[in-house]
Amino acid sequence: MKTNYILAISGSDILSGGGMQADLATFTSHGLFGFVALTSLATVSEGGFEITALTEDLLVKQFASLADLPFAAIKVGLLPNQALARQTLAFLKARPEIPCVLDPVLVFKENSDEEISQMRAELLTFFRHVTLITPNLREAEILSGITITTLSDMKKAAKMLYGLGAKHVVIKGGTRLDKHQALDLYFDGQTFYPLSLPILHENNNGAGCTFASSLASQLAWGQEILAAIKAAKRFVHQAINRSNDYGVQQYENKN
Template sequence: MKTNYILAISGNDIYSGGGLYADLATYTANGLHGFVAVTCLTAMTENGFDVFGTDPTVFGHQLTSLKDVPFSGIKLGLLPNVEIAEQALEFVKAHTDIPVVLDPVLVCKESHDVAVSVLRDELIKFFPYVTIITPNLVEAEILSGQTIKTLEDMKKVAQVLHGLGAQHIVIKGGNRFSQEKAIDVYYDGKEFTILEQPLLTTNNVGAGCTFASSIASQLVLKKSVSDAVAISKDFVYQAIRHSDQYGVKQHYAQD
């Protein structure tokens, strides 16, 4: 039986709830062989949760080491700075024949300072080369430059992101519009699909990473984009149901 190799270009989570740990756990749950190119390390310091970008030279060596692996898919997570993002983009451009999922992590940079603006512009450069992007509400607002207050706003922002080059978009709405349901909007450039699950109050650390890596896994398994998104919504719901204090637990996701 053919082995499907899938790459995560993502950072570590010192508590192992999200980041590359969630990616690899999700790949394994889907029967795939996962690889990782590490973009950053994290730690709790006196300043709170800190992100330490991988040295660009070291990151470049990681990508060079993987250039001959016959990947069937790629998921991109936290890209901590422009240097790392530029190298990741060149790698993606060399793999346009396989599905690529971009989780445009900007939430830890919500101060809207110059660094966020520059990284936003860099992430938009990925849009034409990836299969789908999976921003949460804050990230969608930063990327589009628009405010989201309603479900209709989510749809309008999805159209803006499509206009910026994104082929498929799913905006993760969480519980902003309902205290009973977690609502996401998927847009394929033509039609909208509203995805809902009952709202869970258990720990959801790593849910966004798991969602994106699950979509990537399903695309590798030859599901359509719309089916991959729907399957992954259910997958994450079950993972959150079985979460512990450090994050979602993907190995229970298909109970």
């Protein structure tokens, strides 16, 4: 690792369970110095969460501010619209040597089917320019077009996403497929690696963000992909175990 600098391109979670708040806490837990290029703000009202995208010009200015920093890894989270996605992709294309984890956040109730379809097309263009993608089951279904109800379906979706250009795919199974085990699936283009840990019943808000940012942290330290995925899964399991009313809690990483 040339530096301990790591970047999150992500939105803000006003309640600090996920988003850039979880990213920065995770980076710190892994002994890294975290930077953020902010894409959106979340606020809470009686109607639920509202996501407000930052302007394209403001994101461009953030990227210009960070242009000369030698990041060891990058994590990409919520990209609320096509314009911000395109600017983010341009930033990544200029840094092909930097390991990058894409957490393709697609599903918010504020998004129409048309908006989700547009963002699906936009995010597919990222696949050849990032190291690894980490969709949850619903995101994997949208990106692959495959309904997932079994491990076999997860394998089909992972293979489809790999065929669309992803170098490495981790589908986060969460709690949908098994009531007792949180099952994830890693595919490297040749071999499927099912990974499971016992399901915890504490608050798991922010677990997806934390997994992706922990994985990016592992890559920043030079871990091999499979070892990084296993370490990130253990880290999230412990974070969920320590969660409070607002989401997962970070702890000192011992890996």
